Structures are given as structure tokens and as C-alpha cells.
Amino acid sequence: DTAVSQTPKYLVTQMGNDKSIKCEQNLGHDTMYWYKQDSKKFLKIMFSYNNKELIINETVPNRFSPKSPDKAHLNLHINSLELGDSAVYFCASRLSTGELFFGEGSRLTVL
Amino acid sequence: AQSVTQPDIHITVSEGASLELRCNYSYGATPYLFWYVQSPGQGLQLLLKYFSGDTLVQGIKGFEAEFKRSQSSFNLRKPSVHWSDAAEYFCAVGDFQGAQKLVFGQGTRLTINP
Numbered sequence: 424d425t426a427v428s429q430t431p432k433y434l435v436t437q438m439g440n441d442k443s444i445k446c447e448q449n450l451g452h453d454t455m456y457w458y459k460q461d462s463k464k465f466l467k468i469m470f471s472y473n474n475k476e477l478i479i480n481e482t483v484p485n486r487f488s489p490k491s492p493d494k495a496h497l498n499l500h501i502n503s504l505e506l507g508d509s510a511v512y513f514c515a516s517r518l519s520t521g522e523l524f525f526g527e528g529s530r531l532t533v534l
Numbered sequence: 535a536q537s538v539t540q541p542d543i544h545i546t547v548s549e550g551a552s553l554e555l556r557c558n559y560s561y562g563a564t565p566y567l568f569w570y571v572q573s574p575g576q577g578l579q580l581l582l583k584y585f586s587g588d589t590l591v592q593g594i595k596g597f598e599a600e601f602k603r604s605q606s607s608f609n610l611r612k613p614s615v616h617w618s619d620a621a622e623y624f625c626a627v628g629d630f631q632g633a634q635k636l637v638f639g640q641g642t643r644l645t646i647n648p
Contacts, residue, residue, distance in 0.1 A: 427577075454634065464572075464622055466638040479635055513577060521566045521585070521628045523636055525577040 426450050429514050429526040436504060437534055443500045444529045446514030452524075454478075454517040455497040457489060459510050460528070466513070472497050501531075509533045536561040536627050538639035546645040549617050555610040555642050557625030566628030567608040568636065569599055573621045581623075584608060595619070620646045 427448045436442055448455060456479075457469040471479035472491040486502045497514060511530045515523040537560045547553055559565055566585050570578040582593025589601040599610045608625060625639040 456635070464641045464643075466578075466624065466641075468635050468637075471635060473634070515578075517634075520583075521636075522568060522580050522583055523578075524580075525570075527577040528575075 425526075427514055427516055427524050427526040429512075429529045431529060432527065433530050433532075435532045435534065438504055438506060440504050441500070441502045442504060442531070443498055444512055444514075444531075445496070445498045446526060447496050448514075448516040448524070449495065450516055450518075450524060451495075452516035452518060453494055455491065455494075456515045456517070456523065457497065457499050458513045458515060458525075460513060461510050469512075470497075470499075504531075504533045506533050536565075536629050536637050538625050538627050538637055540623075540625055540639035540642050542642045543640065544643045544645065546647060547615055548647045550614050553610075553612045553615045553619070553644070555623050555625075555644070557608045557610065557639060558606050559608060559625070559627045560606065561627050561629070565608075567599075567601060568626040568628065569593065569597070569608075569610050570624045570626065570638075571595075571621045572624065572641075578624065581610070615644075615646055617646045617648065620644055 454473045456471045470489040475491045511528045514526040539558045569581040584601045626636040
């Protein structure tokens with residue numbers, strides 16, 4: 424059983440398109456995150472939800488819109504994709520003691 | 535604001551040699567510290583964590599790390615590396631009093647020579 428699962432794992436699309444990445448965790452955690460990993464492997468937090476409520480929004484362009492229908496799911500929708508959005512996007516959920524459990528990542532390539 | 539510095543972008547060691555990866559953090563309170571490993575094409579896996587207590591913490595895969603408050607460091611060590619240890623290693627500091635997030639260092643890529 425995968426603890427944090429993301430779909431799709433790979434996404435190739437044209438500039439200007441809209442795309443979504445889905446994330447589900449079966450760990451029962453209350454808090455979930457989206458991180459972006461750029462080509463230099465740097466990991467930067469984008470959003471965090473706690474029990475369906477947005478608690479962190481780190482100056483991400485409003486083309487990015489997270490949605491949490493319930494505490495086990497945190498989806499990421501991106502409008503009007505740009506070349507600079509190409510990256511690996513990681514979903515994670517947090518244990519009450521602080522450590523994060525990560526999904527395998529979704530590699531987005533914008534052409 | 536909290537920050538993490540990993541001074542070494544890339545380290546190469548021979549199989550069987552010892553390893554130390556450096557991590558320095560900046561945080562106002564008692565830090566929650568983590569080391570994660572990322573194999574190519576994979577997500578991040580937790581190696582070990584420090585919250586309080588014994589400053590030498592043991593993790594999975596034979597790794598350990600030592601918290602030194604006076605040096606603001608949390609260096610990762612392994613006495614003898616295996617070829618399968620080749621990966622990217624990330625140090626992180628947790629801010630769970632305030633922003634409820636992990637801040638990561640830039641990562642250190644580890645290459646193992648046979």
C-alpha cells in the first residue's frame with residue numbers, strides 16, 4: 424500500500440494549457456503539502472493544508488490553485504502553464520511529530 | 535526565518551570509505567532536524583530525525599547524525615558506504631511553532647567510486 428500517492432507521475436504539455444496533479448495519503452495525517460523541486464534539486468514549499476484548510480501559501484503565482492476535498496486528498500491545479508513551471512512536484516503529509524512522508528513526485532514538462 | 539546550508543554540492547567517496555555530509559541551520563528556537571535521501575527518480579525518504587534528548591541519533595541504512603547546538607550543525611555520518619548509498623541527501627529544519635513547514639537545504643549529491 425502506497426502511503427502518499429501522486430498521479431500522474433509524468434506530465435508533458437504545451438505552454439498555456441491547464442493541468443492538474445492529484446495526491447492522496449492513506450496515513451490518516453491532518454496536514455498535507457505541495458513542494459516544488461527545480462532542476463537544481465532545490466525543494467521549495469508551495470502550499471500546506473491542515474484538515475482541508477489552507478495554512479501556508481508561499482508567494483506562489485495565483486495560476487496555481489490547490490484544492491483539498493478532504494484531509495486525505497490535496498490536488499494541485501495549474502492554469503496557463505509557463506516554461507518555468509517545469510519541475511518535479513512533490514506531495515507530502517505530516518506526522519504529528521513533524522516528519523514528512525513524500526510521494527514519488529510528478530515530473531511536469533512544459534514545451 | 536529559518537534556513538539550512540549544505541556547504542557541499544557534490545561529494546565523491548570510495549566504496550567502503552567513511553562519509554560525513556555537513557549541514558548548518560539557522561533557527562531561533564530548539565530545532566527539529568531531519569535528513570532525507572532521494573534516489574534518482576524517487577521521492578524523499580526519511581533517514582533520521584532529531585527533536586530533543588541524545589544529540590547522537592541513529593537512523594536507517596546505518597546512518598547517524600550528531601546535533602551540535604554550539605555549531606548550529608547536524609552532520610550526517612556513515613562509517614562505511616555502499617554503492618547503493620549514491621543519491622541526493624537533504625538536510626531540513628522544521629518550524630512547527632510557527633509556519634508548520636520543513637525548510638530544506640540545497641542538497642548534497644553523493645557519488646560512490648567502486
